[in-house]
Amino acid sequence: MAESSASIDPEHLIARGETTLAIEIAGLEAVKARLRGDQSFVRAVTVILEAKGRVIVTGVGKSGHIGRKIAATLASTGTPAYFVHAAEAAHGDLGMITPEDVVIAISYSGQSDELLTILPAIKRFGAHLIAITGRAHSPLAQAAEVHLDVSVPQEACPHNIAPTASTTATLALGDALAMALLEARGFGPDDFARTHPAGALGRRLLLRLSDVMRPRARCPVATTQTPFTEALLTMTQGGMGMVIEVDEHDRPIGIFTDGDLRRLLERGTDWRHARFGDVAHPAPKTLPATALAAEAAHFMETHRINHILAVHADGTLAGAVHMHDLMHAKVI
Template sequence: MSSAPNPAAPAHVIDLARRVLEIEADAVRALVDRLDERFVTAVTLILASKGRVIVSGVGKSGHIGRKFAATLASTGTPAYFVHAAEAAHGDLGMITANDVLVALSYSGSGEELLKIVPLVKRQGARLIAITGNPDSPLAREADVHLDGAVREEACPLNLAPTASTTAALALTDALAVALLDARGFGPDDFARSHPGGALGRRLLTHVSDVMRSGAAVPRVAEDALLADALMEMTRAGMGMTAIVDANEHIVGIYTDGDLRRSLASGCDFGTARVADVMSRGPKTIHANALAVEAADMMETRRISQLLVADAGGRLIGALNHHDLMLAKVI
């Protein structure tokens, strides 16, 4: 820097930030009108490939390329990133005739990429170029060229890649989403490729994975005294007990809320039977349902516990909000 920086006025900072966002938003909006059959050709070329998508670039374009490859890989299109400079020193051997190379370069004249393009094409791989110059050497060599040109960079000097990288990011996201849709890639597929994340937990965790079973499930017979039901609730610590018939079919539930209502009514806990004060026909869920369905059911019905029943209506488990929280479903 030629001199020490001066403290910026708050108004100037806000104005500059707004201008950056406006320029970058305009750059992305301009892409919409430029989308044409070439975009469709690029999607079709990748779908028809029997190999993988190899993404390459240098500098800021390389950073966008890494993100693009990661997005593709997590949404059903096998892909990886190869740095153009490293490709010329051995990594080119990872590219086969069945692959598609997506090369990102705003100028379209980067020496590192242009050096490997003839070698890639000689192997029979197809080339998709994303540049800001349709007349660039890279664009001319490509089987498909996608125009990512911007009117100006958001940098006040019009030098640092800003709007151009935003446009490239948006254009590659559009490609990834179009491929995702064409492959019929759904939430379950996404969860399988993200098993360690919150979405994976929500989409892969079933009620059977988090429910309590066996002796951990509080239950009493329908002819039990209310006092016995309270003892069972205390033992299990779930804030409720199921009421079942002789064949373990669920006939009702008695919860903390029912207990408060019993107290308010002056119920005689020593003589009353639980069948007289229980809530009949409680909502149940199947063990093979997703745990997130149980969470949604609890929230919708404003309840804190759910009984788990088999196809015949027999009690096989139970869960509450705490169980879902421990499983990080909610």
């Protein structure tokens, strides 16, 4: 029967949480200690690397949930993979498996009926079979080409029943496989971004300044000899809160911002007859148009500026970026 909140002992709750984490950490340590003890992990990675097909992860119950996550992690880190529920596999989904594939079957007991039912078909197809179980002598482990042992000293469940430490160990071992495969394939940040084009990571790793900048034709620009009053009108029309000073080769050599205008007014400077070159700040901050937008964001934050100028390889003005442009592109 559930206890009322008034009878709950906070210290007991914390102790239970600490015990759970300690048991799961012990389980992970046990799996880690076995990793170097034999060559099963290396063989599993090698089998997957050498396979011409995909990785199919299968399981039922809690193992099935963990399997879905492992398949998703593999797929997003350079190893094409998908999850097939073992029960559905017996009703037609086995047709997804080809002789060139690798099947990772997950069952802590190693004797889930649904998995054992489809084992003969997997063998008949000629697909490679990697088993992840907690019992090395179970039917599933014995039938596999490679067996990965995820046995843990005990479950975190007070009754040692509910899959807890064992599922954590399985998930972590799946991550270990994915990361080993990632490095073996040379899968880098750009590759990762291509598999996550709609996410924040993709935007940070794929977007260049050229993708987010306002092109040269839309930039507020003035020359050194431009009357300052005319440059102010250009700044207002430009909508970027600044004007760029360019030389005769269209290279940026100065910048004047709305903050500079406020400071000019505060000093009471008579600028009515000034040239733009007399008030613009020399040596504006620039980055190549090919630079990552995330790099530009970091640069702007470091230098505490709201604008960055993008330049071509020859130093000519390619465009300009305001901090708001990076925010709109969700780079920051």
